[in-house]
Each structure stands twice: as C-alpha cells, then as structure tokens.
Amino acid sequence: MERKIGVTGAAGFIGQHLVSALKLTGLEPIIFEDDICNAQRVSEFVSRCSVIFHLAAKHRAPEEEILKVNIEGGKNLVSAAKDYGNRRLVLMSTNYISRYPDSAYSKTKLFTEKIFSEIAGVHGCSAIIFRFPNAYGPESRPFYNSGVATFCWYEANGLGDKMPIFGDGRQKTDYIAIGKVIDFLIDSQSWKDDFKRVDVAGDIFSVRDLADIIHNPKKRKKYPALEATWEFFAKPRLLPEKPLKAYPVHINASGSFQELIHEGEITIGQLSLCTIEAANQRGGHYHTRKEEWFYLVQGRMALDFYTKEAEYLQTQLLTTDSPKFIYIPPGYLHVVRNLGNEVAKFLILCNEKFNPDDADTYRAKVHIL
DSSP states (O other): OOOOEEEESTTSHHHHHHHHHHHHTTOOOEEEOSOTTOHHHHHHHHHTOSEEEEOOOOOSSOHHHHHHHHHHHHHHHHHHHHHHOSOEEEEEEETHHHHSTTSHHHHHHHHHHHHHHHHTTSTTOEEEEEEEOEEEOTTOOTTTTOHHHHHHHHHHTTOGGGOOOOTTSOOEEEEEEHHHHHHHHHHGGGOOOSEEEEEOOOEEEEHHHHHHHHHOHHHHTTSHHHHHHHHHHHSOOOOOOOOOOOOOEEEETTEEEEOOOOTTSSOOSEEEEEEEOTTOEEEEEEOSSOOEEEEEEESEEEEEEEOTTOOEEEEEEEESSSOOEEEEOTTOEEEEEEOSSSOEEEEEEESSOOOTTSOOOEEOSSOOO
C-alpha cells in the first residue's frame, strides 16, 4: 500500500512537533483523535496507515486510568496491525522504565513494549521502540512536560530565583532536546529492521546545575534548545485583562482574613466552589461571552491558556502565597491542573448565572494535555 503515516497523541508536546516535521517532508499524517480504548475506532485508523507512531499515553492521572488507557490502547493497535498485516508500529517509550520501575506509567510502557515486540515479523509487521529521556523544547508545558520547561517558565517570568529545587538539588536527570527526538522518529520510518529497541541517551544535569544554567544567560546560550525553550516562554503572549483589586491578607494568631470583592466592581452572576483531585485537571473549553475569575482557596494549580484552535499561549501559576483573582477572558480555551498531592479548591466568579439551556461552553476539538 502507499505509505500513509498515522499518529496517536498528536495533540501532545512531542506529537505536535512530529506532525509539523512530517508535513515539512511533504507527508500529511493521519491523526487519531478518537478513544484509544475503542477497538473499532483504532482498527479503522490502522486500516488507513502503513506506519503508526504511537505517542498517546496517560502519565499524570489516577493509576486505574493510566493502566486502562495505556494497556488497552497498545493492545488495540497490535490487534489491528495483526489483522491488516504489513504495518510498522513505532512506540515512544521511556527511560522511566529503568528509573521508576514500580510506577503505573512504567509498567504500562513495559507491557506495551512486550506486545509490540511480539508482533515483529508476524504478517509482515515490524516494531520500533524508543526509550527516550525527558524531552524539552519550545511549546512544552511548564509543571507538566519537564523540569526544563518549568525552570524556563520561572526564568522568563522574572522568577528565576524562585525555581523549585527540592532537597540538595544534586539528583540527576537526563534530558533530550525535542529536535533530536523528532529526528529519531522520522528516521525510523525507513529502517529495515523487523524489530529494534533503541535506548536514547540525553544530556545529564543535576537539578541545581540545570537551574543555574537556565538562570545564567551566558551558560544557557551554550545549549541552543534550552535557549529556545526560554525564548518561547519569554515571548509576550498577552491576553485581554480585566483584573480585580487584590485586597491585603490580614493575619493574626487566630487565622487570616481577606476581602475578595466589593459591591459594584463587576457584574456578578454567580460564585461557585470547584475542586480538582490530585493528578487531575478540569476545563478544556472556552466561552464566547462569559467572563470568569478564578481564585485559589487551597492547593497549588497551573492555569493554561490556548486559542480556540488549541494553540498553546501561556501558563499562570496559582498559589495561596499571593492570593488573587485570575481573569479568564471569553474566546480562550483554558485548562486548570492540580499540581499538588491533595485536593485543590478554587472559587469561580462569573458575570452571569449558569443556564443549562444556554451554557455558552464549547469543548476543545482536540485533546489538550
């Protein structure tokens, strides 16, 4: 069959870069945007592809969800490839398997590696497995994709001296620039092997050294991909603003008190309390007329903004150290992520009362994060 390239997980950090790179080579990849646990949908997708890059996976989610999605997704792809024959499966695995073997994510990746290896040579199928270290580069998400993205976000937002370093900072991690990851994936299309597993090495930094390099412009420029990541976050991506006054927090021996809003500051339709469980997120939608303000009550959260077409714009960090309302303008997709190990709680102030018959809430057309 004519070579057709399929990609799962195309909306993710690596997936977006891979799709862009494939298009630059003149290919128009087929994007899987359905439920990877739906065997029929996966089979229909595989029927149209000769090479499938399998990037879709759950990483930060409840353990049962990670196990279900990652294992069933891998099984469905392998089953469909066997049915149609002459398919190449390329798996983006991880060196987490050796570093954190007991994590649910590592266990599911190891399982998927095993079933991918078993299809090699069956009905003309082949399998390539890459164990990549932590990838970084422009468009990576802070507090999500890598420590590099998080540290670059801090530095670009004038918070370089507040980069979160736990312990003595001597713990080491290997990182790989996104460009190198994409080069490996693109090249693997033409490899002749029925089966091959590649353990890809990255650049090894201690947490403290990484923070120092990113904080120091001269040192940072020695690593082009680090510089490009910092530049990505430093580039202004201004959103419409409608700030509410941040009133002071009064603290005494019995507790604290803070005024939140005064009469006449804005039109108030309703005030709601929202919670997010640990390792979870909410949102992934936009409004056309509703205006919202988020106020963190408990925990630590990241608030990501996207265009309606799901192009990443910026991330704001919400902590209880400097409590204030964050404005959510109409027309922007937004996702709220719980960065802590406990339930996060926040208030949502909206300029109109919720109407189930006219909710003015539109979901993203692609999966975000």
